[in-house]
């Protein structure tokens with residue numbers, strides 16, 4: 001039995017914050033931000049919405065797309081680094097209540113911007129062993145509440161949002177073919193949240209450019225794939241220059257990489273499911289497509305999945 005994606009949902013806060021809005025407060029410019037990161041604008045959640053609200057909204061759409069109800073879900077996994085409560089309870093428990101799921105297991109998973117990939121791999125194990133049928137996997141972040149708005153090195157880079165998928169058994173020619181996960185805790189201080197998010201941008205950049213192509217190569221090898229057989233790469237997006245360098249290293253055209261960073265910035269664990277949703281809506285992602293998803297971030301962590309899209 002193979003595990004795959006049965007439905008996809010997303011939620012983006014309405015409020016758009018442009019690069020120009022930073023020009024008034026910080027020593028930066030729209031031109032610098034676009035040239036050095038590829039970001040033009042980001043969404044910022046209102047004060048009455050926390051991460052679990054974004055997550056619940058994305059989940060309801062994913063359930064509808066999968067053609068099931070909250071009562072059919074057997075497990076909720078939330079990848080997040082910006083939970084409603086510091087410590088506990090988990091966002092997943094809040095989502096369980098908000099979407100009116102049964103009293104099923106619900107937990108958060110902390111692997112930063114690789115979190116959605118990690119959560120999908122955890123879901124795959126439960127599905128393929130027959131333990132659970134439908135697993136709700138969410139990437140949700142209200143990063144804005146953890147930003148130091150006086151720090152031009154970090155404030156301009158992030159945005160809020162949520163994406164969710166329903167995972168379950170799919171036919172033998174679809175679903176997850178292989179995965180690659182890893183960590184290197186010696187890089188913990190390069191990117192962390194205590195009160196606020198702090199990042200050594202240059203070091204994280206170097207790590208990303210090194211590790212992203214490696215992980216893509218590993219996952220492709222494990223699936224017995226040549227990279228030219230891949231229809232679409234869905235990467236975590238922190239900086240468009242990272243994607244370009246990774247694409248160059250791999251000898252793949254950058255047009256094969258999904259990009260939503262220009263409009264939503266880096267939404268941490270939500271970036272990959274938000275990009276999946278966009279590619280579906282635009283009609284670029286279709287049943288039978290060969291897809292590689294790749295995440296990397298704080299920890300340091302990384303992870304990739306190769307899958308054939310569809311049920």
Ligand code: UT7
Nearest residue numbers: 028029032036113152153156201202204205208238239297
């Ligand atoms: O999702 C988790 C993973 N996160 C990442 O992968 C992020 C990785 N890092 C990056 O994307 C980039 O390192 C940044 C976008 C954070 C920085 O871009 P950069 O081109 O690497 O800039 P830099 O750190 O080399 O800094 C160049 C200059 C510095 O000034 P000095 O020291 O040369 O005088 C910075 O202070 O650019 C300055 N700078 C800015 N200038 C205008 C940094 N941020 C800004 C800014 N506006 N917002």
